[in-house]
Amino acid sequence: MKHAFVPPADLEPLQRHPKAAAPGHHIDLHHSTCFGCGDDVPLGLHLKVIAGDGLTVSADMPVASWMQGGPGVIHGGVLSAAFDEVMGTSPLLIGSAVVTAHLEIDFAEPIPLGSTLHFDARILGRQRRKVYIASVAHIGDPERPVASAHSIFVTIDVKEHFAEHYDKRVIL
Numbered sequence: 001m002k003h004a005f006v007p008p009a010d011l012e013p014l015q016r017h018p019k020a021a022a023p024g025h026h027i028d029l030h031h032s033t034c035f036g037c038g039d040d041v042p043l044g045l046h047l048k049v050i051a052g053d054g055l056t057v058s059a060d061m062p063v064a065s066w067m068q069g070g071p072g073v074i075h076g077g078v079l080s081a082a083f084d085e086v087m088g089t090s091p092l093l094i095g096s097a098v099v100t101a102h103l104e105i106d107f108a109e110p111i112p113l114g115s116t117l118h119f120d121a122r123i124l125g126r127q128r129r130k131v132y133i134a135s136v137a138h139i140g141d142p143e144r145p146v147a148s149a150h151s152i153f154v155t156i157d158v159k160e161h162f163a164e165h166y167d168k169r170v171i172l
């Protein structure tokens with residue numbers, strides 16, 4: 001993949017949290033009306049992120065017709081949202097809640113409607129509150145990624161971070 005993102009060389013390695021979801025298990029939803037993972041939203045990605053070994057996660061996403069951008073292919077923004085969700089969920093493996101600070105995507109091939117995207121993501125390490133994460137997606141051949149992503153997520157205190165907006169949350 002062609003990309004310019006270079007993580008810092010001095011990233012602090014991270015350990016899996018003792019209470020993290022076991023490999024092969026679904027990482028719990030962060031809330032049921034989230035566009036990325038919520039079960040209760042009629043139109044959402046409904047992603048189920050699965051814990052892998054070490055600091056890895058994975059997810060599958062059928063590319064539905066409502067995700068169309070160019071004719072017959074996925075919209076780049078929908079793909080970006082899926083990467084955001086998969087990568088943003090992974091720090092729960094280290095017991096941290098995060099928000100996206102920086103997200104960059106390389107789109108390598110058009111992704112047809114009707115295909116199933118498989119995402120793999122890996123936490124690379126931490127620098128202070130910044131958690132660096134990389135992800136790739138393929139549609140059948142792991143040796144042939146159709147897109148990849150790099151991101152910086154920043155750890156937050158959930159209550160403090162959402163305090164100002166919590167009253168405006170949507171409950172279905």
Ligand SMILES: CCCCCCCCCCCCCCCC(=O)SCCNC(=O)CCNC(=O)[C@H](O)C(C)(C)COP(=O)(O)OP(=O)(O)OC[C@H]1O[C@@H](n2cnc3c(N)ncnc32)[C@H](O)[C@@H]1OP(=O)(O)O
Binds near residue numbers: 030
């Ligand atoms: C209700 C229940 C909820 C439960 C929750 C649990 C979550 C579990 C699952 C989540 C799954 C979600 C998956 C989707 C995730 C989203 O989509 S989150 C939504 C989109 N993102 C946002 O809304 C974030 C908006 N931005 C912000 O709120 C603030 O800018 C931030 C990111 C919190 C940082 O602000 P801050 O706390 O004041 O910290 P600050 O000192 O500015 O930055 C900290 C470090 O990050 C760096 N940094 C900040 N911004 C950037 C940037 N853009 N680029 C590079 N570095 C940056 C700073 O340089 C600094 O680095 P160092 O100085 O340590 O080197």
